[in-house]
Amino acid sequence: MRNIRPLLAAAALAIGGTVRLPAQAAPADTSADVLVLDYDFVSGGGEYVRVSLEAGQVYRAELNSSDASLVIRAVGGRIRAPRVYPVLGPDSPSGASVVELYPDHDAVYEIRPVADGSGGGVATRLRLYKDVRASKRRLAVLSRPAWGIGFELAGSWLGGFSDETDGLSTSPSHSGSMVESCFSARPPRGGSLCVFGIGYQSQIGSRDVLWFFTEPRARLFGMATPGQSGWEAGALLRAGFGSIERVSKNPFVVAPGVYVARQIRSGDHGGGWTVQGSYSHGFYSGFGPPGSTSAGPQPHSDGVTLRLAWYQ
Numbered sequence: 001m002r003n004i005r006p007l008l009a010a011a012a013l014a015i016g017g018t019v020r021l022p023a024q025a026a027p028a029d030t031s032a033d034v035l036v037l038d039y040d041f042v043s044g045g046g047e048y049v050r051v052s053l054e055a056g057q058v059y060r061a062e063l064n065s066s067d068a069s070l071v072i073r074a075v076g077g078r079i080r081a082p083r084v085y086p087v088l089g090p091d092s093p094s095g096a097s098v099v100e101l102y103p104d105h106d107a108v109y110e111i112r113p114v115a116d117g118s119g120g121g122v123a124t125r126l127r128l129y130k131d132v133r134a135s136k137r138r139l140a141v142l143s144r145p146a147w148g149i150g151f152e153l154a155g156s157w158l159g160g161f162s163d164e165t166d167g168l169s170t171s172p173s174h175s176g177s178m179v180e181s182c183f184s185a186r187p188p189r190g191g192s193l194c195v196f197g198i199g200y201q202s203q204i205g206s207r208d209v210l211w212f213f214t215e216p217r218a219r220l221f222g223m224a225t226p227g228q229s230g231w232e233a234g235a236l237l238r239a240g241f242g243s244i245e246r247v248s249k250n251p252f253v254v255a256p257g258v259y260v261a262r263q264i265r266s267g268d269h270g271g272g273w274t275v276q277g278s279y280s281h282g283f284y285s286g287f288g289p290p291g292s293t294s295a296g297p298q299p300h301s302d303g304v305t306l307r308l309a310w311y312q
Contacts, residue, residue: 033060033129033131034130035128036053037127038125041122041126046121048110048111049111049112050075050108050111051109052109053101053103053109054103055103055106056103056138057103057130058101058131058134059128060087060099060128060131060134061100061101061111061128061129062096062128063097063098063124064096064124065124067097067115067122068116069084069086069113069115069116070084070111070112071111072101072110072111073110074105074107074109075109075110079107081109082102082103082109083101084100084102085099085102100131100134113126147185147188148271148311149184149311149312150183150184150185150310150312151181151183152182152183152307152308153308154181154182155177155179156304157175157176158201158203159301159303160174160176160203160204160301174203175203176203178199178200178201178303179199180198182195182196182198182215183195184309184311186309190222190223190234190263191216191219192309194215194216194217195214196212196214197212197213197214198212198213199211199240207246208245209242209244211240212243213238213241213253215238217235217259218236221233221234222234229263229265231263233258233259233260233261236256236258236278236280237255237256239255250286251287252284253283254282255280255282257280258278259276259277260276261275262274262275271312273310273311274307274309276306276308278305278307279302284300284301286298287299
């Protein structure tokens with residue numbers, strides 16, 4: 001029995017020495033480009049090849065001809081073809097042409113190579129890759145909400161105030177009105193900015209005033225989800241200067257206020273309509289009788305505005 005134990009131990013060591021642990025698989029490279037199509041165009045005629053492309057991705061096409069590009073069209077022709085941008089052309093040291101494709105729709109497309117300049121067919125080898133890194137960057141940009149650029153039209157009712165620029169005094173009981181327009185911008189999470197506005201104010205018993213102004217609006221309550229419609233409320237501050245016909249003085253106004261708006265979104269990037277109502281209290285300077293240099297009490301008045309805006 002004592003002689004058998006050493007033999008069993010030796011056999012166990014021999015068997016154990018032949019056992020190999022399974023090697024761990026190397027992690028997959030998620031940033032490597034994916035070959036989508038490899039095709040030889042041998043005729044140089046009008047031969048097309050079909051390939052399925054995904055929206056929001058970036059594809060890189062490599063052709064082994066230095067003066068070649070691609071023509072691409074959607075099967076059926078009902079959607080816009082991907083945009084094609086040259087990367088390397090006739091001056092490339094490798095003697096190859098490289099273009100990038102940017103599709104906006106998931107679809108099947110037809111592709112054929114053409115010679116630069118002539119647009120005729122060319123015999124070449126096409127390798128089409130999905131550029132994974134560039135696709136990630138493009139998706140990140142597309143998913144980032146953008147500012148909307150728009151145009152506003154508005155009408156206002158203004159409380160009366162004394163205007164003595166031409167020797168006439170308007171009773172505060174006499175109200176006025178103003179129509180205005182504005183080029184504006186709207187951030188994706190609410191609020192807006194009237195970048196440059198023009199308003200025409202009329203008031204009984206005094207000259208009309210042409211106003212030039214800017215008006216930032218900050219959202220304090222309500223909608224904060226990009227790409228969705230909703231209500232919001234916030235504060236605004238108008239600052240501007242006016243021009244009065246045949247009067248040398250230019251009045252100024254600073255008008256803090258509040259607003260309530262309904263945002264009607266039509267896209268993920270800030271587009272859509274806005275209906276807004278606001279109240280402001282304007283503090284004016286630069287009014288006074290002709291030749292007056294006194295810094296006496298300046299007029300002020302309330303204003304109520306209804307605004308309609310379109311953003312894209």
